[in-house]
């Protein structure tokens with residue numbers, strides 16, 4: 001299968017991509033969840049990732065961030081090859097992610113979650129100064145304000161509604177100030193009415209920060225509205241990659257991803 | 265260095281508590297004061313167990329470190345002729361910390377029941393060593409610990425118990441403040457983060473094993489100090505310190521008190537030790553059954569320990 005990018009012939013910048021996947025391959029038993037995936041991202045891109053359930057979108061994020069080791073292939077970050085990555089080393093490079101199912105500190109408050117993310121970012125693990133010191137509190141409040149979580153600061157995360165949990169999950173990854181941020185279904189579990197508001201909040205926060213952002217998304221309206229470039233995954237492969245209008249208009253994508261039979 | 269206002273508040277709280285206990289020491293009868301000396305010393309081991317529980321680690325073998333601390337004091341006297349209590353306690357803390365540094369990287373790879381079992385295994389290994397090599401360790405009889413000086417002051421035999429009470433109290437105050445500061449520090453929160461979600465912690469760029477190792481070492485140091493204080497106060501060490509029932513008592517006291525505040529395990533220890541002493545005196549035949557019933561009641565009615573009573577009370581009055 002020839003990636004659609006070649007057909008669409010989108011002009012790509014000549015500078016070194018910030019992140020590049022080279023021949024990533026991952027098999028789970030009989031399932032090939034990531035099938036020889038090669039793809040590159042430039043600084044500041046906002047990329048939507050679509051594909052049916054089980055297409056390998058989350059696996060791609062897991063492999064790129066070192067949570068799952070690929071059978072073969074590697075990633076290049078700013079032109080340098082990295083293999084044997086772990087989530088920790090990926091984050092240290094500047095690649096962070098959010099989760100399809102929010103991964104949070106349930107017994108702590110929203111504010112404490114933010115404070116922990118910032119403390120780790122600032123390498124204050126071993127400091128004897130309290131977590132809740134004035135300057136750290138300012139930073140955490142600013143982070144929460146930015147994601148419109150200010151009012152929930154003192155709520156225990158276990159008590160938070162799903163939509164807010166997704167936002168906090170993203171905010172904690174954002175707090176690390178990565179150059180590449182991979183968002184796994186930021187709007188799943190969020191009511192249809194709230195999806196655009198959530199994406200506005202997130203993209204607003206990200207725009208100022210000049211991050212390269214990938215977001216996996218099932219809602220095509222959201223993809224159309226926010227992504228400039230779209231990748232379509234099917235059965236572990238990227239079957240299309242290009243400008244969002246082109247990819248979403250492509251017949252094969254419409255059939256395999258959107259389930260629209262052409263000419264029907 | 266400027267002291268943080270939060271830590272200043274914690275320091276004042278500890279100073280106040282220690283002052284109250286110091287006054288209490290003047291008024292208490294000898295036997296009760298001795299019980300309190302032992303309980304305050306032991307509470308440091310229970311704090312160690314509670315501290316690990318906050319990181320999601322249940323230690324069934326914390327007796328390992330109290331035995332190491334206690335025997336370090338005994339050997340410090342016998343082999344090196346150290347007779348200054350503060351030096352002996354420093355040896356106790358150093359010995360237990362070193363042991364934790366040595367075995368921690370292995371133990372901290374495990375979680376849940378595996379952590380409990382492997383910590384139990386290590387303590388039982390020490391127990392059998394102390395028992396078997398009786399020419400060096402005194403076997404099941406253990407070793408005697410004679411009177412030590414405190415800051416060079418050689419107390420008369422009659423005054424020794426009183427001096428040890430204040431020595432224990434001082435060590436208790438320092439350890440309690442260190443624990444309170446640790447709980448409020450990033451490392452203290454990261455330990456709770458380990459319990460809540462290891463995946464997120466790694467995805468923040470922190471290391472789960474390094475954070476648990478940090479908690480493990482701190483707990484070992486506290487427990488070593490606890491063992492050292494015990495050796496001085498009781499004047500005798502024996503292998504039972506490393507036996508699993510001792511570790512079980514620490515765990516019992518931690519569950520009884522709770523883990524949400526550094527003071528909670530102290531409450532747990534004092535209540536546990538009182539129950540232990542008075543139940544066995546008044547109900548000689550059924551006191552262990554009574555202890556079991558109390559344990560059951562706590563788990564069913566107050567899963568977060570006695571300290572949750574205080575928290576509920578103070579929350580109501582804050583509202």
Ligand SMILES: Nc1ncnc2c1ncn2[C@@H]1O[C@H](COP(=O)(O)OP(=O)(O)OP(=O)(O)O)[C@@H](O)[C@H]1O
Nearest residue numbers: 028031033051052053054055056057058059060100
């Ligand atoms: N750890 C794993 N072990 C075994 N199989 C796995 C594992 N992770 C993913 N898979 C399989 O790999 C395939 C791709 O899964 P993945 O979660 O990446 O899909 P996805 O595109 O994110 O789907 P969704 O839209 O439902 O989130 C699926 O068939 C899945 O069952």
Ligand SMILES: [Mg+2]
Nearest residue numbers: 057058059100
């Ligand atoms: Mg997925």
